Amino acid sequence: MNAPVPRTIAEYLKQLRAALRGADPAMIQDALYDAEEHLRAELAERGDGDEVAMLAEVVGSYGAPEEVAEIYRDQEVTVQRALRTPRTPPRRSLIGRFFGVAADPHTYGALFYMVLAMATGIFYFTWVMAGAGMSIGFSILIIGIPFLVLFIGTVRALSLVEGRIVETMLGVRMPRRPAYADRSLPWLKRIGAMFTDPRTWSTLLYMLLMLPLGVAYFVIMVTGICLSVSLAVAPWIALFVQHAEIGGIYVDGHAWPPHAWHVWMVPVISVIGILLLFTVMHLARGIGHLHGHLAKHLLVRCRESDV
Template identity: 55%
Template structure:
């Protein structure tokens, strides 16, 4: 197999001669694919090629690429494998889609049978704690980084802090994918590990995705407060309306109290079914709100945490 010419360049239809060329070819072959899939594929390919290069110190990058082409595959082949595997994995992981409901009542009440509804609702309840942690981490990290930057000890601290942002980005991605169903990266960002160490460290500070991730973490506090407040308020009001008639039948209380507003229904039994029905309707509205919030937040996370640039 002779895929190279005398100038050590890529022939049309041949194999790349260096690992960066291989990765760029793979990136182009995956154009149009999910950005999270592209990030995972690039990381896996670089990891595999560099491990093979380390195990064969006497070989050049071109020779290693030729040697592994039969087992790992050429960039186009690897891209096809990742696309096919992604379809199979997503099909296996996703819950079977419910039968389409044509009536508005079916669509309204059918939300209770969709698993993603409960994942989104739980994310709304969890978002306050997550938002507090992320906000505290970023504010503390940036403050200490700015304060220690003038000291020798501050340099490794700043590097560790920015590295932790990438780690937390992966953690948040796994949470978003598990609860909200949006495909997120499962591998770290492709880092061009063949480059000098100082250049790779410099990328930590110049990578727009690092700064977008920190901005996302800061946004998570007000978003978490809003999500948690909406979820708790809607659930509390709807469940209270549902169980209120039961409590009245047991002699517990005489009406409904919402802040300073009081509604006496103990002497109006005809209102009890209406109150319960209002609670049920509000509960389903809450589930729809959770689905909507989950969908929009997943788009926000995908936009800010994943490198979305496309390559020709």
């Protein structure tokens, strides 16, 4: 059953939301923003403010909400294919799956994100704490409310930046457009909607969490990489550079355990280091997967009632 022809921009967007129900929330956010931008540009060009006539023309040119929704669903297939890592030959053996993590580009994206997360976490935490503190301090002055609105606006803008980082490095679909806001409402109601939007507060929570998470990610990554590489390389350096010994106890000039035992341990320790390195890669990929879903849950409207 076809929906009635929308008579206002708000009705058009409502029908578009309904047609996109069940789709990726990030894609829905982008579609609503793009549609509203197009419709309001068309209305501004007409100059008469007649939304009914404008929408009647737009349904024939831009497309009805159901048609636009179908176009976005088709485009999303292409986007998801682009985000997917290149397919590698299937590995059935446990050894193949274990070492195959090195061929996954998202592994290296997650490793780099774990390093970057410490810097972004410090910045986000500082920005939120400083902004919230100054907003509270200015609340007794006339500039308190405008400053708070500006601060919340910057936080929502930073969420888009973080979304682009997450999508690029972790391969999780994130919005490319700001959250949809009904521009037909008076500006006071729009400001009120911004403060009653759960995504505003979940974004603040995400930015506060990024500091402890960023520190933990950085420590795990640096410690794991340094330890594994050291175990893999250091024994060979100790063995061949200047005839160095690998530890041991010396009694009357004789080493115990004997030197031959040390030589036998060199490849064993090196193999342990290599195995640890691949374990760290698996851990990084798992952390990247979990963090991507955390970012999507807190930075995007994921509830069915919101879309």
